[in-house]
Amino acid sequence: MVREVLFDVGSTLVRPCPSVAETMARVAAERGHALSTDDFAVHMPAMEAFYEAEYRRDGDFWCSQEGSTTIWLDQYRLVCRRMGLEHDAEGMARAVHEAYRKPGQWGVYPDVSACLDGLEERGFALGVVSNWDAGLEGLLQGLRLLPRFGAVVASAALGRRKPDPAIFEAACAALGVPPSEAVHVGDRPDADGDGAAAAGIRPVIVDRAGAEEGCGYERIRRLTDLLELL
Known part of the structure; x- marks a missing residue:
C-alpha cells in the first residue's frame, strides 16, 4: 500500500523560466555586452555536458551549500569563457x-x-x-508550493545527496511513513531511480521527452499520469 509520494524538484516540479540562455543574455546586456539569447543558446549543450561530467565524476558538490553554489558558478563561467567573456566571467556567473x-x-x-x-x-x-542548495524551502515558498509538502529534504542541508538512500530515508522519517509504503518521482534514473530503489522506495521516472525508455523503472510522461499509476 502506498501512503506517501516524494518528489524531486528540478526538471520534475520546476524548470528555469526564463531559460538560462535568456537570463544570461539579459545579464550580459545589463553589464554592457551586446549578445543575444541565441548567442548563449549555442553553448547550452556544452554547459549541460560539463555538469553531467562533473556529476558522474563526483556529485558530492550537492552535499554542501558551498559545493552546490560552486557547480552553478562553474557552469556559467564555462559559458562565458566560450563566449569570449573571460574578463567578466566571474561577474556574469555571480x-x-x-x-x-x-x-x-x-x-x-x-x-x-x-x-x-x-x-x-x-x-x-x-x-x-x-x-539542491539550502535555499530550497524558500524557493518552494516563493512558488507557493511549500504548504503542499510535509517534508522538504535538500541535499546541501542534510549533507547527503541522491542516490544515497539516507536522503530518502530522512524524508520518510519526517513524514512517519516507512520506505516500503512510499513512491519517489523524479527525472533521473540514476539519482532518483537507483537511490529510491536502494532505500526500498518504489521509483517512478517522469520522462517528459520520452528519452528514458530503457531505464528499467516505471515511467510517466506527465505528473498527472501518476494518479492513474497509483
Whole structure:
C-alpha cells in the first residue's frame, strides 16, 4: 500500500523560466555586452555536458551549500569563457546565479497543481527530496508550493545527496511513513531511480521527452499520469 509520494524538484516540479540562455543574455546586456539569447543558446549543450561530467565524476558538490553554489558558478563561467567573456566571467556567473535564487526565475510545470491536488484528495503524504542548495524551502515558498509538502529534504542541508538512500530515508522519517509504503518521482534514473530503489522506495521516472525508455523503472510522461499509476 502506498501512503506517501516524494518528489524531486528540478526538471520534475520546476524548470528555469526564463531559460538560462535568456537570463544570461539579459545579464550580459545589463553589464554592457551586446549578445543575444541565441548567442548563449549555442553553448547550452556544452554547459549541460560539463555538469553531467562533473556529476558522474563526483556529485558530492550537492552535499554542501558551498559545493552546490560552486557547480552553478562553474557552469556559467564555462559559458562565458566560450563566449569570449573571460574578463567578466566571474561577474556574469555571480549575477546569473543570484538571479536563480529568486522564485520569479523558476516556472512550475503545468501538470504539477493537478497532480498534487489529486494526491492530496486521496490522502497521500507528500514530500520533496532534491539535490539542491539550502535555499530550497524558500524557493518552494516563493512558488507557493511549500504548504503542499510535509517534508522538504535538500541535499546541501542534510549533507547527503541522491542516490544515497539516507536522503530518502530522512524524508520518510519526517513524514512517519516507512520506505516500503512510499513512491519517489523524479527525472533521473540514476539519482532518483537507483537511490529510491536502494532505500526500498518504489521509483517512478517522469520522462517528459520520452528519452528514458530503457531505464528499467516505471515511467510517466506527465505528473498527472501518476494518479492513474497509483
